Amino acid sequence: MENHEKNSSVIEGIHYATGELVTIEVIDGLIDKIFIKDGMSSVGGNLIIAPGLIDNQINGYAGIDFSGPAISAEDAIKAFTAILKNGVTTFLPTLITAGLSSMTRSLRVLSEVWEQDELFRECVPGFHLEGPFISSVDGFRGCHPLEFIRKPSVDEFRELQAASGNKIIQVTLAPEAEGAMDLIKYCVSAGIVVAMGHTNATSTQIREAADNGVRLSTHLGNGCANMIHRHNNPLWQQLADARLTPSIIADGLHLLTEEINVFYKVKGPDNLIITSDIVYLAGMEPGKYSYLGTDVLLTDSGMLMDTVHNCLAGASFPLVKGVETMMDFTGCSLAQAINMASRNVARIYNLDDRGVLAEGKRADLILFEMDRYRINIRKTYINGRLVFDCTER
Ligand SMILES: [Zn+2]
Structure with missing residues (x-):
């Protein structure tokens, strides 16, 4: 030795x-x-x-979009270095819905960085695929481009997973989409965390997804249409099913105080995680930008507005803001808020060595x-x- x-x-x-x-x-x-x-x-x-914070949904940072068509290894490192300044020590670079060739290219670049950079490897246990297998219904799809939303396919997932060097560790999908249950079963048996999100699933479909091993609800309360049925909507069953841990964007803008309080009271501090869902404009100066083909305004207060459709265009606050908001909105302790942004997240991915x-x-x-x-x-x-x-x- x-x-x-x-x-x-x-x-x-x-x-x-x-x-x-x-x-x-x-x-x-x-x-x-x-x-x-x-x-x-x-x-x-x-x-x-x-313990350092663990963020399971970072789409980009400081001008670098992980899903961008021209992402390079240098870009990924630049974004990654900036992310550490916010107290995040582990994160999942997240790719959203795009064309297959664009997604495989981005995954190859991230995989290359993972192979080359030791610190990146230490901080990135794997990648999160949010889409393209989500709801195509307006409102539920959020800002994911409709033209690239596709039916869940094990073959396509395998292609994406191969491009990533086998480093996709989470998939967010809509369980109601045709073929979703087969993909859920495939991923769960391969040890991949499957989350439901951007979904308009029925209670029965949500139960079936959980029966098949889905354990997470991605940014519960967002990726949801503004107008929903008071009885039959995807929220109640995701809240009611104790097998599902929701992630929430607790930036003080994406959810109301009372929504966060209800989610917190129903699930409890051990069964809830905070995510940032930040996009590439996070960490930039306030101003006018373009994102996913639309005009957006990053305000002085950190709000990211789609000025064409007059709605939120994404999140700009790092995870630590969620820790602050949880204490402020729910009255939980610092330890509970940190746990929701660290320990609870580590558990989802079996990262027993941290959190x-x-x-x-x-x-x-x-x-x-x-x-x-x-x-x-x-x-x-x-x-x-x-x-x-x-x-x-
Ligand atoms: Zn989303």
Whole structure:
């Protein structure tokens, strides 16, 4: 066995769940020991320490669209580096509905980056395919381009999976689409997480999908028509079925306070996850842009408006905003809100090595200040390595 010098470091902060001042010893990228300290911090400036955030839906960032026709490996790295600054230490690059050749090309580029870049590999357990196998009905399809929405097909999925180098770990689809149940069964048996989303499924179809192994509801409450039947709509059964964990876009814009409260009360803090669903305009200066063939306006307050159809065109707030919003809207604790953006997400993908502060886990850590609900990320660590630091001014 090779004998190598152990790489160790010490990180100090206030434990996000217990409120105690702790010293975390990191050896070779893993949390080796957590000590509780008395008194004031000497090195950490009393920042709060928590597990890094895990985002299962990032479509792009800082001007880079993962689904874009011209995405390059350099672009993907640029977006990825910017994402880390927001306290995200694990994420799923997400591709939305597009033509097959465009999707396979994007998947090849992402796969290439995954093969080449060690840090990317550490942070990206795989990719999320949102579409093209979703509802083609207006409202439910959201902003996914109608012309590229297709019927679920195991053959086509296999083609996409091959282009990705076998790294698609989640598919969001509509269970009511013809052929969906076969694709669900195929993916579930291959260990791929299947979510329902952009769906107008009946309660029976939702139950059948869950019977076949669907466990997630993608951004519940969004990807839904404005006008729905009060009894027969896709929301009730997704809420009622305890097997389904919803992801929600808790940016304060996509869902009302009362919607978030109902989802939170029905599912509970252990069975709900926060997602960002940010698009490539996130992290850009406010202004007028083009997105998916329409004019959009990114406002000073972070709202991304489709000015042609007068509706939201996507999300622009990173995941940490969802942590803030959950505390603000539901009154949940910081620990519960962080869990919804870290531990609960890790569980979905069987990422047993992250999402909690515990000995033996990866030292994927964030240090931050908190003022009421506002969180200011100061440092991000991946496997014990400092990858972002804004404490030096
Ligand atoms: Zn969506």
